[in-house]
Amino acid sequence: MMNFEWNTAMSATMVRTCSLKTEQPVWLDEFSDEWEHPFLIIDSEVRRLWDNLLQPVIISASGLYVMEAREVLKNTFTLSQIWDSMSAAGIHRDTPVAVIGGGLVCDIGAMAASTYLRGLRLMIVPTTLLCMVDACLGGKTGVNLASAKNQVGTFNPAEKILIATDFLDTLPDREFRSGIAEIIKTALIGDRSIQGLLERMDIENPDKNSILEIIRKCLEVKGGIAALDLRETGKRMLLNLGHTIGHALESASEFQLSHGEAVGLGLLGEAAIAVSLGGNRKLPGEIRRMLKQAGLPTDLNDLASGEELSLLFKRDKKTRRDGRIWVLPFDWCDCRLTHFTPDQEEKVLPFVLNLLKA
Numbered sequence: 001m002m003n004f005e006w007n008t009a010m011s012a013t014m015v016r017t018c019s020l021k022t023e024q025p026v027w028l029d030e031f032s033d034e035w036e037h038p039f040l041i042i043d044s045e046v047r048r049l050w051d052n053l054l055q056p057v058i059i060s061a062s063g064l065y066v067m068e069a070r071e072v073l074k075n076t077f078t079l080s081q082i083w084d085s086m087s088a089a090g091i092h093r094d095t096p097v098a099v100i101g102g103g104l105v106c107d108i109g110a111m112a113a114s115t116y117l118r119g120l121r122l123m124i125v126p127t128t129l130l131c132m133v134d135a136c137l138g139g140k141t142g143v144n145l146a147s148a149k150n151q152v153g154t155f156n157p158a159e160k161i162l163i164a165t166d167f168l169d170t171l172p173d174r175e176f177r178s179g180i181a182e183i184i185k186t187a188l189i190g191d192r193s194i195q196g197l198l199e200r201m202d203i204e205n206p207d208k209n210s211i212l213e214i215i216r217k218c219l220e221v222k223g224g225i226a227a228l229d230l231r232e233t234g235k236r237m238l239l240n241l242g243h244t245i246g247h248a249l250e251s252a253s254e255f256q257l258s259h260g261e262a263v264g265l266g267l268l269g270e271a272a273i274a275v276s277l278g279g280n281r282k283l284p285g286e287i288r289r290m291l292k293q294a295g296l297p298t299d300l301n302d303l304a305s306g307e308e309l310s311l312l313f314k315r316d317k318k319t320r321r322d323g324r325i326w327v328l329p330f331d332w333c334d335c336r337l338t339h340f341t342p343d344q345e346e347k348v349l350p351f352v353l354n355l356l357k358a
Helices: 024-029 044-060 076-089 103-118 129-135 165-170 173-190 193-200 208-226 235-240 243-252 259-276 283-293 306-314 342-356
Strands: 003-007 012-017 039-043 063-067 097-101 122-126 143-145 148-152 160-163 323-331 334-340
Touching: 012 208, 039 044, 039 076, 039 103, 044 063, 044 097, 044 165, 063 076, 076 103, 076 143, 097 103, 103 122, 103 129, 103 143, 122 129, 129 173, 129 208, 148 243, 165 208, 173 193, 173 208, 173 259, 173 283, 193 208, 193 283, 208 235, 235 323, 235 334, 243 259, 243 323, 259 283, 259 323, 259 342, 283 323, 323 342, 334 342
Parallel strands: 012 160, 039 063, 039 097, 097 122, 122 160
Antiparallel strands: 003 012, 143 148, 323 334
């Protein structure tokens, strides 16, 4: 078992790993004492695939909300339905919430926990690689508004994160590959040794110990940054690498692109901008090679025009009156916060489109 902890100004997050198959008592023990009888929010596909193992937790739950992990459902209407379910279950201020699913379900579930009765204790059980290496940690919650990503949200760090890599056994191939984009992002931000682990990993038949080591390293990078800047007023913005372009591409594609696929393209585009400002000219090629190795897209295929991207950038949640803060990878472990005015963005956008349509 791998245990580690981060402290922030608001709370401490304990991360534990275990196996669902070989250490089921460990899995059940996590729902004992103060975590007994939680209100459960579960991905519908996870429940279908893992219903037998989840039954003890479901039976003892104070209430249950099952949702499909579809981007069009990550909205205020679904959030309101979760609140209604919590109210109907009659849960109290001392009822914990446990969210079991990928990043989308965890985002909206954590937001429900942070707002109902002005905040309930939260456990997250990530079931996708992307959520295990990134979304589960750091406390960001959110829902989409008017087809724009995560326009409404809170900061609500989970008290406990339980990582069971056996969930990856039933994860669709495309979703597994999407998680690798966030791994590449994390390697670029703070630990290039992750690149070596990825290059040695068999994508088609990954070793669980290798995955756990990658998860540990990714969470160490993210945890170290988020613990110092929980509310994203400074350094934590580095974790948005690839996301300014990525979120715009998700919206422009009407979510045909998965989050990880869009972030991978965002890494390429933002590296191209960095090159135009003096960054490492080899870096976009290195990123492209890693994306190809992971089976991730490396070009736009006419999914978005410059005009569409420009409009979507204006709706990015990091937008300020005088422009936006971009995260640009000038080199490995040399990512910089860079302010662009709208006029400056118009000048760099061709670098993005030229690379992504190459």
